[in-house]
Amino acid sequence: MFGRRFLRRFTALAIALPLAVACTKQDYLSGKRSNHSDDRPIVLTTFTILADMARQVAGDRLQVKSITKPGAEIHGYEPSPKDLEQASGADLIVENGLGLELWARRFVQSAGDVPTVTLTEGMEPLLIEGDAYAGKPNPHAWMSPLRAKGYVDRLVDAFSQLDPEGAELYRNNGNRYKLQLEQLDTELRNLLAVIPKQQRVLVSCEGAFSYLAQDYGFDEAYLWPVNAESQITPKRMARLIERVKNDQVPAVFCETTVSDKAQREVARASGARFGGSFYVDSLSKRNGPAPTLLDLQRHNVKLLRQGLAASAEKSS
Incomplete structure (x- = not known):
């Protein structure tokens, strides 16, 4: 895993970020890369909400990180060189889809062969009405607790494929989290009644x-x-x-x-x-x-x- 991750980082960033690659390689050869003491697979999400959902499913078995930080405006976000480096070092990239993170294409492409899972894939989206954007999908499906259960299923499948030995853990965590989402749905209905x-x-x-x-x-x-x-x-x-x-x-x-x-x-x-x-x-x-x-x-x-x-x- 370590050698494959380093090779991806070097290949991708040699094109997009030659200076960053040189530093990364030099640090690696000199033994200064302390972050590799944790050999758990790295899951990189496009924003903090997806990172939270991913952590609920992954538990402590995977490293889950978010490209954007709390409070960031994700629609027009501009990836930094550090973001591109993170992407090339990931084992899985998690995105929402439905046109939400168009900026993410840049670092996904720079990441080379890193697998990417789109959590809204296969979902029937609601369409925007009565505006210049009419007919385009509304990407905010996570705002429905019931729709969010579909996100969880996609995460369980993606994590199980990434780490087959942890499949049972991911499935159990996913079922537990979906039950919490169902309970949340009932709670919200009562509050809004x-x-x-x-x-x-x-x-x-x-x-x-x-x-x-x-x-x-x-x-x-x-x-x-x-x-x-x-x-x-x-x-x-x-x-x-x-x-x-x-x-x-x-x-x-x-x-x-x-x-x-x-x-x-x-x-x-x-x-x-x-x-x-x-x-x-x-x-x-x-x-x-x-x-x-x-x-x-x-x-x-x-x-x-x-x-x-x-x-x-x-x-x-």
């Missing part, structure tokens, strides 16, 4: 809640469909303000990885209040409110309940 039907409009900056909205009976409205806040236009702003006014939506929200300035203006112009920021494309740091996917979902749903069901909460 208090929100009146007429107030079930989820307004966010990005259209990242389509899967969650479908699962729990919400309409969705947003400033931009996918990718980045650079897509905000006066037309989209005006349309969202009108929607919030007409539906008397009590609160609007944004996401932690982008600026909430435009959404606060939507709140001001429509008479709604700004209800806070969701975690979607990134986990928080360990001491934050969303260090795991399960915590992320609980944080978001509690924030949503506080924003949309304030009157119902007071009367209950």
Whole structure:
């Protein structure tokens, strides 16, 4: 495993990063590579949420790392030379797919023959509606606890192929994690049941809640469909303000990885209040409110309940 990993690193980076390769080779020959004291296979994910899911399945048997760090905006992320080096040293790369991490192609190609698993492969995606992106898949399928179970199955299969001796462990861990996701689904349904039907409009900056909205009976409205806040236009702003006014939506929200300035203006112009920021494309740091996917979902749903069901909460 060690020799194969070093050969891949040298071959890939000789093209993309000749200077980095020279340093890596020199360090290796001089015995300075301390990270190779851990011979567990390396699994590299494109963002922190996938890393958390991968760790739930892998346990301590694999090294799981994330290219992006907590708080990073993943849509327009630009891989660094260090990212490319990490990719070439991995034994498996894990990506979401559905057009989410188009930037990942660069380091996947540079990684040479490193296997890659796409966790949404074979999944029937929800399609974006009524926008320039109409007809394209919404990539945020992990935001549905029930859809996330499909991610787990793909991880179990990929890890078992990478490390057949650990297949039983991965299968048991995967089943345990899927049970937690099912229990989370029930928990979220109970939390959201208090929100009146007429107030079930989820307004966010990005259209990242389509899967969650479908699962729990919400309409969705947003400033931009996918990718980045650079897509905000006066037309989209005006349309969202009108929607919030007409539906008397009590609160609007944004996401932690982008600026909430435009959404606060939507709140001001429509008479709604700004209800806070969701975690979607990134986990928080360990001491934050969303260090795991399960915590992320609980944080978001509690924030949503506080924003949309304030009157119902007071009367209950």
